[in-house]
Each structure stands twice: as structure tokens, then as C-alpha cells.
Amino acid sequence: MRIALLGGTGDIGQGLALRWGYDTGHEVLVGSRDPEKARTKAEEYETELDSRGVETTIKGFENAMAADRADVVVLAVPAYHLVDTVEAIADRLDDETILVTPAVGMKRDEDGFHYNRPGAGSVAALADEAKPDDVPLVGAFHNLPAGGLANLDRTVEWDTLVFGEDEDAKGIVMDLAREIEGLRPLDVGGLANAPEVESVTPLLINVAMQNDDLHDLGVRFQ
Secondary structure, eight states, X not given: XXXXXXXXXXXXXXXXXXXXXXXXXXXXXXXXXXXXXXXXXXXXXXXXXXXXXXXXXXXXXXXXXXXXXXXXXXXXXXXXHHHHHHHHHGGGOOTTOEEEEOOOOEEEETTEEEEOOOTTSSHHHHHHHHSOTTXXXXXXXXXXXXXXXXXXXXXXXXXXXXXXXXXXXXXXXXXXXXXXXXXXXXXXXXXGGHHHHHTHHHHHHHHHHHOGGGTTOOOOOO
């Protein structure tokens, strides 16, 4: 399967690219608004994997070109760039492309980070409104610590909460998550449950900030 990580030069994009490159045989594409930046990062990821004995090819493209080549497109961009990114690639998507959003809207004040719920109800709902109607949308990977994910020396023992209306698309994304060693996907239902999932992320960040021994905190449901 070919996976495009739009915004794949950022923290969560890096973590997912390295883990899928390390643990699976899927083809990974790094997308960016700047194709040269995408190519540079893709080479860095290849070098890191090669140093660990993994021979793989990771290619970098401008976002729309990466999306055009992919079976699964992960919107690894900040929430404030999400709609613009979807609109920029909309003509490269079809009903056989799965769109995945891990984006969370947050704001920060002196007390910490807080969920910034948009008027649409969730960041995922914004993506759903911006995408073509026939393209399935799945929410996943919101609550993963990007630093820990990118550190291949760290053992993953985390859950990721997955939601979406298209059961087949959701199942494919859950399988992709499960292929990352130690990552367990949990189905939480449809798009209406997106706000509850998205709001977990600022909570985890606050816990990590207040407790020195919980840096790069993930979550496991027992």
C-alpha cells in the first residue's frame, strides 16, 4: 500500500514515516508545500532507517503530487492548515483514496493546553466538509507522542483511537496502525465522536508537562 504523509516533514509525519518504514513494507511518500523540503526530509528518513539495517525508498513530493500517488493520505498538518490542505489536493482524491486526519485544535494559556473546538464540532468535521463527498474520512493517530514515535529505540505501548463512517476504510486504517509494533487501534465509532477523541491530546500534553517522568506520554486503555 502507498501512504502519503502530507506535512510529512513535521513531528507526527516524521514519527509515522519512520515507524511504517521500520515495521512494514508499505511505500511511504512525504508531502510538503515545498517539494524540496519534502525530498530532503525523505532522504533523512531513509538514512535513519538504513542505519538500522532497513533498506527502503521514501520519496518526497509537493502535497498534491503525493496525494495523487497514494492509497491512503494522512493529513499530518496543524489544524489551522487542514482545510487549505484538503482543498489544495481535492482534485487528486477519489472514492478509492482514504483520507486520514490526526489533527487537533488547541490553544494555550498560562494554565496549559486546551481543546479548541471549532464551530463545525471537531477538526475532523472541518476536513469532512472540505473533502469531496465520495472520499472516506477516518480519524486516527491524534493521541500519539510524536517524539516517542520518531524515536525508534523506544518501545511503543500505546493505543490510538479511530473513528469514521466508512467501516471498510476504518478497518484499513486500523490495520495500518496495528502494523506498527506495539500500537493498538481502538474503534470509537463514527465522526460524531471526534470531539471526545481530539480532546484527549491536550490532556496528555498537560499531564506530560506537569510530570517530569512522563515525557512523550501516550495512553493505553486497560
